[in-house]
Amino acid sequence: MAGKTLYDKLWDSHLVKALDDGSVLLYIDRHLLHEVTSPQAFEGLRLADRQPWRIDANLATADHNISTELTERMGGVQAIADPVSRIQVQTLDDNCAEYGIVEHRINDVGQGIVHVIGPEQGATLPGMTVVCGDSHTATHGALGALAHGIGTSEVEHVLASQCLVSQKMKNMLVRVDGSLGEGVTPKDVVLAIIGKIGTAGGTGCAIEFGGEVIRNMSIEGRMTVCNMAIEAGARVGMVAVDEQTIDYVRGRQYAPANEHWDAAVAAWQSLHSDADAVFDMVIELDGRDIEPQVSWGTSPEMVLPVSASVPDPQYIDDPGKQDAAVRALEYMGLKANQPLVDIPVDRVFIGSCTNSRIEDLRAAAAVAEGRTVADSVKQVLIVPGSQAVKKQAEAEGLDKIFIAAGMDWREPGCSMCLAMNADKLGAGEHCASTSNRNFEGRQGNGGRTHLVSPAMAAAAAVAGHFVDVRELMSGAQS
Amino acid sequence: MKSFTTHSGLVGPMDRANVDTDMIIPKQFLKSIKRSGFGPNLFDELRYQDEGFPDQDNSKRPLNMDFPLNWPRYQGASILLARENFGCGSSREHAPWALDDYGFRVVIAPSYADIFYNNCFKNGLLAIVLKEYIVSNLFADMEAQEGYSLTVDLSKQTVTKPDGEQITFEVEAFRKNCLLNGLDEIGLTLQHADAIKAFERDWQEACPWLFGAVK
Ligand code: SF4
Numbered sequence: 001m002a003g004k005t006l007y008d009k010l011w012d013s014h015l016v017k018a019l020d021d022g023s024v025l026l027y028i029d030r031h032l033l034h035e036v037t038s039p040q041a042f043e044g045l046r047l048a049d050r051q052p053w054r055i056d057a058n059l060a061t062a063d064h065n066i067s068t069e070l071t072e073r074m075g076g077v078q079a080i081a082d083p084v085s086r087i088q089v090q091t092l093d094d095n096c097a098e099y100g101i102v103e104h105r106i107n108d109v110g111q112g113i114v115h116v117i118g119p120e121q122g123a124t125l126p127g128m129t130v131v132c133g134d135s136h137t138a139t140h141g142a143l144g145a146l147a148h149g150i151g152t153s154e155v156e157h158v159l160a161s162q163c164l165v166s167q168k169m170k171n172m173l174v175r176v177d178g179s180l181g182e183g184v185t186p187k188d189v190v191l192a193i194i195g196k197i198g199t200a201g202g203t204g205c206a207i208e209f210g211g212e213v214i215r216n217m218s219i220e221g222r223m224t225v226c227n228m229a230i231e232a233g234a235r236v237g238m239v240a241v242d243e244q245t246i247d248y249v250r251g252r253q254y255a256p257a258n259e260h261w262d263a264a265v266a267a268w269q270s271l272h273s274d275a276d277a278v279f280d281m282v283i284e285l286d287g288r289d290i291e292p293q294v295s296w297g298t299s300p301e302m303v304l305p306v307s308a309s310v311p312d313p314q315y316i317d318d319p320g321k322q323d324a325a326v327r328a329l330e331y332m333g334l335k336a337n338q339p340l341v342d343i344p345v346d347r348v349f350i351g352s353c354t355n356s357r358i359e360d361l362r363a364a365a366a367v368a369e370g371r372t373v374a375d376s377v378k379q380v381l382i383v384p385g386s387q388a389v390k391k392q393a394e395a396e397g398l399d400k401i402f403i404a405a406g407m408d409w410r411e412p413g414c415s416m417c418l419a420m421n422a423d424k425l426g427a428g429e430h431c432a433s434t435s436n437r438n439f440e441g442r443q444g445n446g447g448r449t450h451l452v453s454p455a456m457a458a459a460a461a462v463a464g465h466f467v468d469v470r471e472l473m474s475g476a477q478s
Numbered sequence: 479m480k481s482f483t484t485h486s487g488l489v490g491p492m493d494r495a496n497v498d499t500d501m502i503i504p505k506q507f508l509k510s511i512k513r514s515g516f517g518p519n520l521f522d523e524l525r526y527q528d529e530g531f532p533d534q535d536n537s538k539r540p541l542n543m544d545f546p547l548n549w550p551r552y553q554g555a556s557i558l559l560a561r562e563n564f565g566c567g568s569s570r571e572h573a574p575w576a577l578d579d580y581g582f583r584v585v586i587a588p589s590y591a592d593i594f595y596n597n598c599f600k601n602g603l604l605a606i607v608l609k610e611y612i613v614s615n616l617f618a619d620m621e622a623q624e625g626y627s628l629t630v631d632l633s634k635q636t637v638t639k640p641d642g643e644q645i646t647f648e649v650e651a652f653r654k655n656c657l658l659n660g661l662d663e664i665g666l667t668l669q670h671a672d673a674i675k676a677f678e679r680d681w682q683e684a685c686p687w688l689f690g691a692v693k
Contacts, residue, residue: 016677017670025670027677029688039511047514048479048664056693091511102692123692127685161667163674256687264687
């Protein structure tokens with residue numbers, strides 16, 4: 001009999017019951033909540049006269065539509081200018097207070113983007129099932145957890161029963177072997193993967209990311225990769241547990257301690273796919289082939305190495321893709337065959353659950369240090385993913401580097417990733433963004449998003465257009 | 479979810495075909511953080527003379543008295559009589575929420591849009607399909623007689639007219655069972671509460687660090 005994949009193991013260990021129709025009840029260890037997708041779920045509980053099943057499985061934070069400006073943030077919830085946002089955040093506070101759910105409120109030390117604070121606090125751990133009413137929940141899979149996004153009715157379902165009615169997905173392995181060149185980051189790896197397999201490439205699958213490149217990647221880097229599994233069509237992304245994982249978890253606020261630590265580590269040792277496990281699909285990439293990436297279109301699969309030019313739709317064979325490319329070029333205001341490095345940048349956004357952790361900020365600061373934002377660039381937002389990241393960055397003096405370069409150092413939140421607050425692109429503006437979605441209007445009506453790594457975003461900020469960050473890196477050394 | 483066994487109530491009309499969910503509850507009300515409170519904005523554009531927006535005092539708004547549900551004779555209606563393809567358009571669950579919040583417990587129509595039909599059953603609202611000519615006859619009876627009421631019995635699958643005549647209707651056994659017992663999907667999962675608890679006990683024994691850490 002073939003061995004089990006990591007996904008098989010996580011699935012099997014959380015199986016409560018097989019149901020008649022082929023689905024199962026899957027037990028959920030950790031449920032993360034935020035203000036946007038939870039209010040109707042709590043309301044549903046109340047209307048049905050139900051109580052949350054297990055309070056301590058839940059952890060909440062306000063992140064999606066809070067301001068990132070210190071002045072507005074200082075006033076707390078009451079000072080949130082947009083009344084709809086204010087009510088949503090207040091409602092989360094009220095619901096968590098009513099049920100006794102731990103919440104990191106708008107200015108608490110533990111506040112931050114839900115997918116940043118979970119791992120950071122040890123609230124998400126290897127071997128867990130983790131869900132959240134947000135499609136980027138796969139981020140937590142970087143720790144060897146089974147994590148995926150859910151809808152509002154499922155938020156209510158998990159609150160009420162600690163279970164989800166689930167259907168098993170297929171196993172997919174994405175192996176990235178070899179090693180990465182200088183200036184090539186986890187974001188470039190995941191963009192290259194999506195460029196290769198497409199936004200539907202992982203549909204119906206749980207993706208395990210493996211291979212030498214992933215093994216050598218930091219846990220934060222693995223989070224960046226898993227975060228964008230959904231952009232490859234997969235709800236689940238994960239990486240096997242190794243020594244790095246265990247080192248990362250050790251000592252975190254909610255992580256096991258004392259007598260539990262050794263038992264937990266022993267249990268986590270088996271959280272990898274068996275050598276003889278069989279995957280339904282295997283995709284292979286060589287890290288040496290991956291260059292810094294820039295997306296040129298309105299779907300994350302429309303991405304190319306920075307040295308490339310905007311594709312010419314007439315040479316795209318698939319009629320559907322050709323059509324999509326024509327529309328994307330029109331929306332993005334780009335011409336076929338235009339070199340990517342010729343695209344001017346109006347705004348830069350460094351943040352989001354994809355790239356707002358300390359390593360991301362360090363990478364951006366390394367490029368920004370001693371340089372200044374190009375005159376043509378209107379705004380460079382640096383939005384740390386959590387209060388803890390912000391504090392750490394300030395302790396390292398990164399904030400000063402950004403400010404000296406002419407960039408805005410902001411308060412933690414989702415910010416311009418989805419533009420639910422005041423951080424938005426104007427129509428027609430090009431943005432070098434470290435977020436995860438370049439859909440039409442995602443960062444503001446008519447806004448044009450180019451997905452890049454933090455280092456590439458900082459490079460674009462100082463150059464005023466896209467540029468191969470490796471040129472700046474060698475320049476810095478000479 | 480509320481269970482549904484039998485219901486007797488006043489019948490009110492929505493006499494047009496292809497009523498879409500945007501007509502049932504316009505999009506500006508979807509920003510709400512609630513799933514209740516949509517009743518005053520049910521059929522908002524037809525019901526009022528002005529344009530509605532969230533969090534407004536609807537009692538001060540000018541009513542459109544050409545809209546039958548505003549007529550005194552239909553006040554308190556709890557059974558909605560509608561035409562074909564009711565609930566088409568966007569999948570918003572706010573549509574059955576609004577009907578329910580207004581006070582409707584039953585909708586009777588010749589046909590419904592799929593998602594809306596599903597959403598009704600998820601929210602304790604009984605959507606009955608009757609043949610087109612039968613629905614037309616009910617419209618005629620209702621208009622002819624003020625205070626026209628019907629009695630619906632889900633377990634017997636009957637609609638009883640004031641004169642005692644019974645009309646039978648079809649409903650899938652699974653939906654019927656869920657509605658009769660007030661079982662929504664969460665309710666169904668909670669039928670396995672013992673299995674969940676048993677799993678949880680074993681799991682806590684195996685991985686005690688997963689429990690009680692966040693508090
Ligand atoms: S940062 Fe963006 S993708 Fe991540 S949780 Fe917030 S809105 Fe969603």
